[in-house]
Amino acid sequence: MKGFAMLEIGKIGWIEKEKPTAGPYDAIVRPLALAPCTSDIHTVFEGGIGQRYNRILGHEAVGEVVEVGSEVKDFKPGDRVVVPAITPDWNTLEVQEGRHQHSGGMLAGYKFTNIKDGVFAEFFHVNDADMNLAHLPEGIPLEAAVMLTDMVTTGFHGTEMADVQFGDTVAVIGIGPVGLMAVASAQLKGAGRILAVGSRPVCVELAKEYGATDIVNYKNGDIVEQIMEMTDGKGVDVTIIAGGSVNVASAAVKITAPNGTISNINYFGEGEHIPIPRAEWGCGMAHKTITGGLCPGGRSRMERLIELVKYNRFDPGKMATHIFEGLDKVEEALLLMKDKPKDLIKPVVLVA
Ligand code: NDP
Ligand code: ZN
Secondary structure, eight states: OEEEEEEETTEEEEEEOOOOOOOTTOEEEEEEEEOOOHHHHHHHHSOTTOOOSSEEOOOOEEEEEEEEOTTOOSOOTTOEEEEOSOOOOSSSHHHHTTOGGGTTSTTTTOOBTTTBOOSSBSOEEESSHHHHOEEOOTTOOHHHHHHIIIIIHHHHHHHHHHTOOTTOEEEEEOOSHHHHHHHHHHHHTTOSEEEEEOOOHHHHHHHHHHTOSEEEOGGGSOHHHHHHHHTTTOOEEEEEEOSSOHHHHHHHHHHEEEEEEEEEOSOOOSOSOOOOOTGGGGGGTSOOEEEEOOOOOSHHHHHHHHHHHHTTSOOGGGGEEEEEESGGGHHHHHHHHHHOOTTOSEEEEEOO
């Protein structure tokens, strides 16, 4: 079969590989919709997870099951499925302790590209199919469904980790697709005011649609000054970081009020340390919680997110600004994600 791969750090290309085979609990899936991710760009062009040779890229897919192992109970060939970006082994002690993203080691629930081939191929392998696949109901468009696999679960995790309360003032720094889903989830969780930080007009418009009450353009000046002024010097209850460099993390601590939470879903690719500003952290005594996490995966998570789309609580399909057809277009779509033109939020590739 053919797949689109990271040949080594900095190099991408099409390669031929053996079609994967299913162990007793696994499934083999062929893609129906694929989306490249900013994380794929970090992986290939910045060496985000270290060196990988000829490793097929991609971790965001909706597909059709083509083969299942002998012990798989709930899925059969022909089923249309949502495949989460995070597909842990579910029978580990880490899972018993409530940390499925780190099942088998830190971040090891992230298997596609990281530990085995990803989804940008004619076929891909899914471990523990009964626990990692979710049935795609009729009526949910593929471009909406593929957003659930990573963008939605990640953005929503931002507000979950911060435990957003009714009436909270929430700042979301970065409104690419991940931050947009943080905005949408803050709205669903009952935030009062939502300040969205970004610059691209297409993202700004959608942020407003998903519930942002105020827009802060980081290109127009220091976001700390802007947000402190907008909140009469009080700062915000919750800051969700979904873009920018380590300096953004410092800004987040500064704009978050005492007793507030800074919740990170961004990937920090540079710098030995993430600086915490001493004075604004109350010399260590401000009761500001700093947390951050990899998105939840697995079947139950996908089924819950599917419910939100099925019952029209929000529409993640609106983020699909560029739709391509045919597996071959994965390359073009990925490069679009690298260049981030002004009119892009997220490209989706439909595979017949
Ligand atoms: P995008 O590049 O599409 O969006 C980044 C956003 O951050 C844009 O709105 C951008 O603004 C804004 N931004 C950039 N620089 C700054 C700055 N200095 N100050 C404030 N805002 C800034 O990325 P994605 O939404 O696709 O992904 C966001 C991050 O999430 C990535 O690092 C990705 O790797 C990570 N990620 C994490 C996951 C997890 O499990 N935790 C899962 C998936 C992704 P502008 O409008 O100017 O472009
Ligand atoms: Zn992703």
